[in-house]
Amino acid sequence: MDIKRMLASAPKDRDLGEPRPLLTPWGEKLDPYRCRSEHPRPQFARDQFISLNGFWRYAIVAATSDAVLQPPEAFDGRILVPFSPEALLSGVRRQLLPGELLWYEKTFEAPRLREGERCLLHFEAVDYACACWVNGRRVGTHEGGYLPFTFDITEALAAAVEGEGEGTGEGGLADGGSDGAHGDGAPSEGPACQIALCVRDATEQAGQLRGKQRLERGGIWYTAQSGIWQPVWLEVVPERHVRALGLHPDAAASRLGVDVEVAGEVGLVRLYVTDDAGRAVGAAEARVEEGSTPVAERPGAPLRRLRLEVPLEGVRLWSPDDPVLYHLTVRFGTDVVYSYTAFRTVEVRADDGGRARVFLNGEPLLVCGVLDQGYWSDGLMTAPDDEAFVHDIQAMKDAGFNMLRKHLKVEADRWYYHCDRLGMLVWQDMVSGGGAYDSWETSFKPTLWRGSWGRYDDRAPEHQAKLGGAEAPYQKRWLVACRRTVDHLRNHPCVACWCLFNEGWGQFDAVSAAEKVHRLDPTRPIDATSGWYDQHAGDFQSVHNYFRKLKVYRDRPLRLAGYVRERGSRAFALSEFGGTVLAVPDHSAYRESYGYGTFDSAEEWRCEVARQLDEAAALEARGLSVLVYTQLSDVEEETNGLLTYDRKVNKLKEGDDA
Template sequence: MDIRRMLAGRLRTHERQDPLPLWTPWGEELRAGDKDAPTTHPHPQFARDAWGSLNGWWECAFASNPGGSTPERTAAVPAAFPLRIRVPFSPEAPLSGVGRQLKPDELLWYRRTFEAPALGAGERLLLHFDAVDYACVCYVNGRLAGSHAGGYLPFSFDVTDLLLPGEKNELALCVRDPSDTEPHPRGKQLLQCGTIWYTAQSGIWQDVWWECVPENRVEELLVDASPDAGDVTVCARVVRPGEELRVSLLSAEGALLARGAAVTAEKSVAVHIPVEAPHLWSPEDPYLYGLRIEYGADVVTSYCAFRAVSVEPDAEGVPRFCLNHQPLFLRGLLDQGYWSDGLLTAPSAGALEADIKAARDLGFNMLRKHIKVEQDRWYWLCDRLGMLVWQDMVSGGTAPYNMWQVNQKPTISRFACGHFRDDTAAHQVRLSSADPVFQEEWTRDCEGTVRYLRNHPSIVTWVLFNEGWGQFNARDAVCRVRAIDPTRPIDATSGWFDQGCGDFASEHNYFRKLRVHLSRGSSRAFVISEFGGLTWYVEGHSSFLEPYGYAGFASQGEWRRAVRALLDEANALEAKGLAGYVYTQLSDVEEETNGLLSFDRQVNKLLP
């Protein structure tokens, strides 16, 4: 046990100063050029031609919360909207132009006008919100379009019948965000933030866009390109059965390779297309096949990849993570997806791509997307660039967490990590997960996340709970996820409080010598799913003057040598049965200065 590092890394409560202005290169470009509209489809894996972005400058207003369980549904529209906000950045993010936090006793109103496209016979207009934190109600031309609760998953409203043909249409959105005053899934956001907890943000934080669609259309796709079966199966859920579903498989260059079709008698229909000797996807060769799905007048473009992921024994019987049935050692980075100028929202797709390429160029083949559901473009980029992804579920539960239970005790004692059940009422109180409404919402969001992201070939593992934060009934959660997606391994409990389920024995180790703990006869692979956290503060490239991390160094050269030595130590454990690791972390985040990149992405700290 490294006592010095453990004391340096202890979580502390303190009065935090306002963050210093800190801009990424892409944020500076956005401010200078005012380029708000994205150039790529928000969902490249489920794309139609007729769409338009509603990102950009909106009007906004803060209003008092009238109280009640759903005040956003009863609040009156403000008489004036005195502020401007750049969507999709939350008001707390510098790039929003607002610089103000939405408090739990307030509501945030948005308003803008838009021109709807001309609709043909049988066409509908959908209004898409890719993420709004937390609860919202939407109005079009003063009439209710719909409501939604949940801060990390996309939703949409059919607004066709609310439009004014040939005129500008008014769109208004009322948002409420209780943050950590209620136990909803919220990730690492905290009103009293600091150390490993970050600025609570609210409102619209991913793309807003419209889409013109046929009335009878494909609503959902499930794509399974199986190298073992030698075929691709496209299962579509449609609005009304009776049409023919036609699927075309294309090469990466767009050439037609094969076709399949089936007539729908139910709302779900599957088309199977045999593929002889499919081109396999891998980090070294991320080959993507194109898909064209037609249903009546509806045309959707998508893509798929032939790859299989599993945990299997190697030649010596040691469980390993396998890609296409070959052991692959996972060299991962913790990726929290925070930005100095956009908070949870990346300044652009180029910024997302730069992060992925930086990780790859430093020798990592996996990113663990930590306690966040990223915008869909990020997974598309990982699919294209061959970056493996471990996808976390968003944590929540009653705040504040019992840090003795979920942080200090497991850090001191490994025994405590594996001998604490999560299915008893008393233990769930200590894990901040006893609220039945939270359990229901976490389960809904977990299942929704798997359904939303399951077609992305880059995602190779689902991570359900992290360090006991809001953990409950992990065995049941594993069964639920396997029922939706039986094709991927599951890390049920990353860190500690292992319940003996899932496909990995998954430990966090920041303060002890790195070791492999293989259980005799176990079929689960052993991973060190977090370690490192060595800190180096780069003056002028941090949001705060006081850094936080797990160890300090006299010089940047000393820090680099320590990081490389620790990575070498982890790599050497592959020979002893380690299946992979996740180093903390890709970039600095607010007070945390333990990233390989600075918070503004201006400095790669590991490079001379």
């Protein structure tokens, strides 16, 4: 145990003052009228869409006990969507508090609908709970801060056409609209449309899922954010349209299965597959029969699901070294959806020497990863530009890493798209939450006493209470969000592991949770408990080690629980280590730094980072299968990143400076 390093990293009470306003290169040249205007979902794209990013009006008001929510009579100003009000790029820079409501309003020219068409309003993420009105009609509510959701606003637009509720807000596209398209053309403009959105966000005070956000930020906890923080956009679709795709590439059988969910009564669904060079390599079709049992009802038409199977010859396998994608076109009536997939296998099993390891496409792979918080100095949780995603991924590939651990956050779908096409594996964390965490239980005790890790029953109510995971409503929310996260991301080939609980935060019954996720998706391994408080479930014995000599710890096969018991072994993952600090003048948010071991010399820091990475990689011979270095970038007062918070300096490169 490195006591000196551990004591130096202990959280301290100190006044850091206001953060230095750091702009990233993309924030410096941001065009607010073309902000994040790429198609938000490349794996489910149509030729036409309308981006609603740009300037909206906003107001922050005191929450009341009134049963009926009423928009404010006056707004405070304008906010640049999709940045949260706490972010520099939003133009607001104000913290939403638990006793307040955040209102948004935007008026624009709506698309003109033809007979039988539907208009869908998409929010990629709103933190945390919201209600939405269109032309004065409530079109839906949503709870949960990290996943996308959609409202069908067709009837509300029809009311505007009939003169029954036209928007009354000011402006239009020139007042903040920013329409974009995938392909040529866009729906013709129609009547005025007013969107009003009301958001509440109590962060940690309501036990909700929140990740690294905290109202009193500091140390490893970051500025809490609220409201719209991912793109907002519209789509016009025919009444008979494709609703969702479930992609099931089978590398062993050279076969692609596609579950197509459609809205509509009858019709032929056609699937076309092309390779990376654009050559046609397969096709299939099936008919939605009249009278078939719908899987659900929705405004406009029932939902039905059918399976298409496409045999392929000479399938090329996806890997970080060869990230080959296959492109899909799905047609149903006049609706056309574009997607892509890839063929690869990922599993944990014993190698020839009997050690459990990660196998990619049947070959053992040392997974070399970086902890990726997904924060930017000017956008906070929101990337300032699509190129910012590419920059981070490519910088880590260039540094020799083949995996990013997306930490306690579900990122924008385009980030996963870039990982897919560039060849970067992803370990996907579930978002943590729950009640207040007992610092002794979740940090100090497991740091000091490793013996506490493996004999801590997370089914015991008293233990769940100390970890913030005891409340039944929270457990239900976590399980629902976990299932939806798997459903949302499972089509991405880059996603190679589900990580359920981190350092005990909000942890409860990890064995049962791992079993549920394994049934949902048996094609990916699971890290059930990253850090400590191992419940002997999942595919990894997953350890965080910042203060001890790096080593591979012995697992206990006789204590294994759940689906892994039959295999009888788990791989060893050093799922966090490093965290060495180098603050770069003029590129750090605060005058004080937080991390694990501080260096003033960039050269000495690089030597220490290289030493730690080499020390970890050398453990492969002893059974190490995964390593995750902390971390990709500085975040607020944490200056332990390989990149600075503003992304202007790559600390690994000699002579790299702004």
